[in-house]
Amino acid sequence: MRRSIGETVILRYWNEGFEVQLKCQVEYIDNRTQMVIVSKQAEVLNIEFRNIYETL
Structure with a gap:
């Protein structure tokens, strides 16, 4: 997942x-809070590691 920073993923x-299922750009991965910060157009989302089950 870390190599996906700056990339568009599903x-x-x-x-x-x-x-x-969300097509977005990975902005940052925060190991301390266990969150992945992604953006889709002008929206920024925080998604918990434990909720992600697949990255394409």
Whole structure:
């Protein structure tokens, strides 16, 4: 996942019991908080490591 920083990827993850598939750019990976920070257009999202189950 770390080599994906700055790249556009498709993340598949769980959010409140629902499966989400998101095409986004990986901005930062924070090991301390276990979060992946991604952007899609002008929106920035924080996704927990434990919720991500696939990266394409």
